[in-house]
Amino acid sequence: MSVGLVEHLACQIRTTKWSERKMRMSWNPALQPGCPDDVDTDAIETLIVPRARDLGDFEVRRALPAPKRQMVGPFIFFDQAGPAEFLTGQGVDVRPHPHTGLGTVTYLFRGDFHHRDSTGADQIIRPGELNWMVAGRGVTHSERTSATARSGPNSLSGIQTWVALPDQYEDMAPIFEHHNKEALPIIEDSGVTVRLILGNAYGKVAPATMFSETFYADVMLEAGKRLPMPDNHEDRGIYIVEGSILIAGQEYQSSQMMVFRPGDKITVLAGQRGARLMILGGATLEGPRYIWWNFVASSKERIEEAKAEWRAENWGKGRFDLPVNDRDEHITLPD
Numbered sequence: 001m002s003v004g005l006v007e008h009l010a011c012q013i014r015t016t017k018w019s020e021r022k023m024r025m026s027w028n029p030a031l032q033p034g035c036p037d038d039v040d041t042d043a044i045e046t047l048i049v050p051r052a053r054d055l056g057d058f059e060v061r062r063a064l065p066a067p068k069r070q071m072v073g074p075f076i077f078f079d080q081a082g083p084a085e086f087l088t089g090q091g092v093d094v095r096p097h098p099h100t101g102l103g104t105v106t107y108l109f110r111g112d113f114h115h116r117d118s119t120g121a122d123q124i125i126r127p128g129e130l131n132w133m134v135a136g137r138g139v140t141h142s143e144r145t146s147a148t149a150r151s152g153p154n155s156l157s158g159i160q161t162w163v164a165l166p167d168q169y170e171d172m173a174p175i176f177e178h179h180n181k182e183a184l185p186i187i188e189d190s191g192v193t194v195r196l197i198l199g200n201a202y203g204k205v206a207p208a209t210m211f212s213e214t215f216y217a218d219v220m221l222e223a224g225k226r227l228p229m230p231d232n233h234e235d236r237g238i239y240i241v242e243g244s245i246l247i248a249g250q251e252y253q254s255s256q257m258m259v260f261r262p263g264d265k266i267t268v269l270a271g272q273r274g275a276r277l278m279i280l281g282g283a284t285l286e287g288p289r290y291i292w293w294n295f296v297a298s299s300k301e302r303i304e305e306a307k308a309e310w311r312a313e314n315w316g317k318g319r320f321d322l323p324v325n326d327r328d329e330h331i332t333l334p335d
Contacts (some may be wrong), residue, residue, distance in 0.1 A: 003048040003066035008314075010107060043264045044247065048257040050080075058084030058092075058156060063239055063257040065291065072259050073235035073282030074212050076102065076289060077162035080241065080255065083110065084156045091145025092156060096322050096330040099135035099162075100306045101289075101296035102169050105216065106131040106195055107239070112149050116323035117141035121176035127158075127179035128218075130197055132208045137163070137320030138306065139174035142326045159278055161216070163198075164289050164296050169211045179207050191222035199282060201230040214282035222271035223243075229266040231277065236260050237273065244271030293334055307333060 005233040009213060029234040032070045046069040064071065072078075083186040092113070106113060114121045115131055118140040125131045133141060141330045145154060165172070185204040194321075199214035213234055221243075229236050237259040238245070244253050246269040252258060260266050268277075290297050295306045309318045311333045 002226055034164065043261050043266060044258045045261045046259040047252075048227045048259070050255060050257070052255075056196070058082050061078070061255050065162075066257075066289070067231050069259055070291075071164065071235075071284070071289070072237040072243070072280055073233065074163045074165075074214055074285060075161055075237075075280050075282075076164040076218075076278075076291060077160075078257070079160050080158075080239070081160065081204045081227060082155070082157035086150075086154050086156070088151055089099055091150050091154060092143070093145070094143040096140050096142045096326055097294055098140050098318075098320050099133075099294045099296075100138050101135060101298070101302070102163055103134040103163040103165065104141075105161045105163060105198065105210075106143070106158065107160075108135075108156075110242065111154055111158070112146050112158035113143045113158075115141060116326045117174075117176055118321040118323050119174050119176045120324050121178075122325060123176075123178045123277075125178065126181075128184070128195065130177075130179040130184060130206075130208060132177040132179070133197070134165070134169075134172070134211070136169065136172035136174045138309070140320050140322055140330070142323050144326075150248070155299075159239075162296065163214065164285060166212050166285055167287065167298055170298060170302070175209070178209055183207050191225035191322050192227060193220040194218070194227075197331050201233075201279075212283055216280045217277070218278040219275075219279055221275045222276045223272050225274075226267050227270075227277070227279075229260065229268070230281075231263075231265055233281045234262050234283050236262075237279070238268065239278040239280070241276040241278060243273045243275035245269060245275050245277070246271060282288060 048063050048066045050063045052059045052061050059146040061080040106125055113125045124146055185196040187202045195218040196204050198206050198208055198216040199210055215230055239257045240254045242254050244251050287298055290300055290303055292303045295303050297303050315321050
């Protein structure tokens, strides 16, 4: 979903180590929750208000990378796509394109995507499911609205994020994992539902193979309900998909992302209409990251190597091949 929707990006990303790790917290909203009135708004290290970009058929809001904050833990890219409505026969067609040095996380609220990639994966993803594609040294994939969805009017709403890989995994062979909705852990309390998509939080562990300390979850809050943020992770952020939340009495609306200071106990309160949130974070990486188009790497040299190989179009003879069953077209390297 990311490529073909974005202009190329070129920015250096520097990260720092956090020397202390906190113990895991079990899910218990009543256990020292750090009520909103006890948390100062200064606990929000960065507030990001993404700008909507009109792509013709639907909008995309990009929260990461942002001018004041490039990463939250290992998350280096965060896009909300839609909501969008399509007529019969219409849909999204993201042609085959490459990635390096990252894992792509596709998670939908509405609609579907037909994912194909150069590992041989051929998978329909539906709401509440997880597509986890780890590019490593190089992978190519496409994402299109399925033929079944196009048979009538259809809609699309979802999030795609990229997780940057630690140094030792940048050159790993690409892998693909799909986890059904039922496989993702659910944490529930009165008026609070958390679906854990990646990593660990609230004493639960999601099934996807991870390469650094991470958490990522889909949260539903009824009006007036509270969510304590996990306190066992260095970097922590919230993206408001729908509704609003209050922190220290100040209200924050949908399509805003806030990143919190490490170590602070944070609890958020859902507004009068409730809220749907994506919470994310984890450990920072060991050094700088560079991002250009769909390539992420620890050095500019790695970026240039990937660019040269994609430009050469030597499918199957180097790090890149085209997806199985989707080899008739591809996105060329941007100028």
